[in-house]
Amino acid sequence: MIETFLMSFRLKNAYQTNGIIYSLKSIPVIKRLLPVSLYGSPGLKKFANLVSILWEIISMFLDKLLYLLILIFLLKDLMKSSSANSFMHIFFFLTIAGGFLNTQIFHPTKDKYYAIFLMRMSARDYTLSNYFYFLLKIVVEFLPFTLLFGLLSGVPIIICLMMPLFVVSIKLIFTAFALHSYVRTGHAKNENKLNPVALVGIAASLTAAYLPPFLGYAMNGAIFFALFVISAVMAVFSFLYVLKFREYRSICKELLTADSFAMNKKGMVARAVQKSLQTNIDIKATSSKSGYQYFNDLFVKRHSSLLTKSAKHITFISLAALAFSITACFLIHGAKPIINGMMLTFLPYFLFVMYFINRGKVITQAMFMNCDHSMLTYRFYRQPRAILLLFTERLKSILLINLMPALVIALGLPLLLWLTGGTDNAINYVLLFVSIIAMSVFFSVHNMVLYYLLQPYNIGLEIKNGTFSIVNSFTYFVCYFAIGKKVPTLIFGTLISVFCIVYIAVALILAYRLAPKTFKLR
Secondary structure, three states: OHHHHHHHHHHHHHHHHHHHHHHHHOOHHHHOOOOHHHHHOHHHHHHHHHHHHHHHHHHHHHHHHHHHHHHHHOOHHHOOOOHHHHHHHHHHHHHHHHHHHOOOOOOOOHHHHHHHHHOOOOHHHHHHHHHHHHHHHHHHHHHHHHHHHHHHOOOOHHHHHHHHHHHHHHHHHHHHHHHHHHHHHOOOOOOOOOOHHHHHHHHHHHHHHHHHHHHOOOOOHHHHHHHHHHHHHHHHHHHHHHHHOOOHHHHHHHHOOHHHOOOOHHHHHHHHHHHHHOOOOOOOOOOOOOHHHHHHHHHHHHOHHHHHHHHHHHHHHHHHHHHHHHHHHHHOOOHHHHHHHHHHHOOOHHHHHHHHHOOHHHHHHHHHHHHHHHHOOOHHHHOHHHHHHHHHHHHHHHHHHHHHHHHHHHHHHHHHHHHOOOOOOOHHHHHHHHHHHHHHHHHHHHHHHHHHHHOOEOOOOOEOOHHHHHHHHHHHHHHHHOOOOOOOHHHHHHHHHHHHHHHHHHHHHHHHHHHHHHOOOO
């Protein structure tokens, strides 16, 4: 079993290592320095292998740090029960919810498929060795942070030490029940597809985790200790059942089918997006335009429901929020100075808002899925003139769609500023309007230019361009960290407007020069 685990670990590392090398080769500047032969380079392999192992360790601890910090430690102070009791109570029921979500054995992944069906490893040895590694990881991941956050919350140290073992106990119990259910029904549950019972269990666990402490009722240390002892005893019998179970190959055969290569969450998301992009197409739509204007106009009209529906919903929500804010100004005492202050200092927050409501990414996905992945196989469609003409028409369409909610926000913010007492500097009114419009145009151009310069998608709508992922992640983090920053509207509005204008000009120049070379199938 140990030999099987080591082999499976090397296989997983090799899979991740090749993925890292592929991502590096997707970055324009670096890919010229890395020939294909480097896939067999011992030096680069060792480096990528080291990166893979380091990432495994970092992600291991980072997940649990964020989990305990955000879902328990920060929320416990909102509860009426004591910090220690709230921490233990929430941890207990979130662990129960985790039992429904992930037992590892019923989680289909590509490396399992490769190991068991392509490399003919023993399904039982592979499954059990990786499962025990999974349980060991839980203890190692949780222990530092249950001690840290538990002690800071006033939880007794003995309970802090028990918490990782409690998680392991729950995983074993749920796994044993799932295996027994397979024996009884002959059907293996896929953890990527939650059944109604699991959904009800998760909803009940989440409610039980947060509602009683919020009302002032939470388990104390004695109750947690008693429940831990009960779960530990059940876990011993569950461990023996898991160890003696013999039908792991049958379970893997059912879960790891060729059709389930939405076997990981990323694949499932890609399949879901792909399916949604191919529905609600109006094939009866017509256009009076000609040339590439006709081609684009026909596409937009046929996909009107997909392309504009969410933008219209966001517009109505923005109108409702504006109406609510205006009503609050007149009905709620003290609302005017608060809203006025927000209009003069909270403009950075709207950077994330405009990023979030922009439909550019969804629109470019629809363009690729329902048009470009087929049309790019034709030579005439890849000609510079065709690419640039269609780029121009598409950019106009995206701008119009995104300006629907942007105009409501851009007009609403100066109106709120005026209704709540105004400002001594009239430029603030102009900057509120201009900066929102500039942000909307910026994100529209940004998404469109990235699509044409990097074209990240394959036919399965998977992102196969490392640079695209890096730029998107960087954009998200910059917008996210702008939340809560208080900067005078005069300063931030001026800076963001100038930046957007300069960026848009540079991005469009790059697109017109480089898109004919970069817009292609992957």
